[in-house]
Amino acid sequence: MSFAIYPSLKDVVVTVTGGASGIGAEIVRAFAAQGSRVGFVDLDVTTGQALAEDLSQKGATVAFEACDLRDIAALRQAFAGLKATLGPAGVLVNNAARDDRHGWETVEPEYYDERIATNLRHMFFATQAVAPDMIAARKGSIINMGSNSWWEAGGGMPVYTSAKAAVHGMTRSFARDLGPHRIRVNTVVPGWVMTERQKTLWANPEALERQKVRQCLPELIEPVYLARMVLFLASDDAAMCTANNYMVEAGSI
Known part of the structure; x- marks a missing residue:
């Protein structure tokens, strides 16, 4: 396939959370290919360093910057480090999440709080960290990664789906609060994306066949397609796009 080049993304400073692997790594590569100045954070030091060096x-x-995003003080320090290296961010991609399966019957308050910290809380504080510089620049794009799991009434991970549903409310509220400063805030909504983690843990032949039937398009979704939507929303081509959901789920029902 031939993909677009966005001139408005050249030299723009981009910050990506959870950028070492999976969808996040594809997003980092995509911005790098556009000539953006890309900073990313992740808990996985080895993989993160290898991607940056490559x-x-x-x-x-x-x-x-290595960072456990559940630790907000560490998040703030990592973001400050990226700013010192690359300059103030013009784009933030709140990508980091982990869709561990769990039954509602066994969830304890400690696990619930940890799942919310992993899948939602850091997005708020990452936005808080970059917004002042975007306000000063009178421009910015914040892209939050949602999930179609709750749209589809998916089961087996109720704290995860609760967190991802909340992402949409957070997106719309920040879009209202930051819109007067010409900062756009949107949610990208992935379907079942074939990352290495998904392939290893859950993408058995039977599950893949069921998924193909649910999708309008027959091909499985690869991380590159999420990255392409993120690039569009970060670019000036999406100048009037804010407070909305952008589905990349092959028409899944």
Whole structure:
């Protein structure tokens, strides 16, 4: 396939959470290919460093900060480090999440709080960290990763789906509060994306066949397609797009 180049993304500073692997790594690569200055954070130090080194060797401007996003003080420190290296962010991609399966019967308050910290809370504080510089610049794009799991009334991970449903409310509220400063806030809604984690843990032949039947399009969704939607929403081409959901789920029902 031939994909678009967005001139407005060249030299723009982009911050991506959970950027070491999966969808996040594809987003980091996609922005690097656009000539953006890309900073990303992740808990996985080895994989994060390897990705940053690989892209840097290819001529991209990339910086990595190791960070457990459940620790808000560490998040703030990591974001400050990226800003010191690359400059203030013009784009934030709140990608980090983990869709661990769990039954509602066994959830304890400690696990519930940890799941919310993993899948929702850091998005708020990441937005808080970059918004002042975007306000000063009178421009910015914040892209939150949602999920179609709750749209489809998916079961087997109720705290995860609760967190992802909340992402949409957070997106719309921030879009209202930051809109007067010309900052756009949107949600990208993935279907079942074939990351290595999904392939290893849950994408058995029977599950894949069921998924193909549920989708309007027959091909399985690869991470690159999520990255392409993120690029569009970050670019000036999406200048009038805010407070909305952008589905990348192959028409899944």
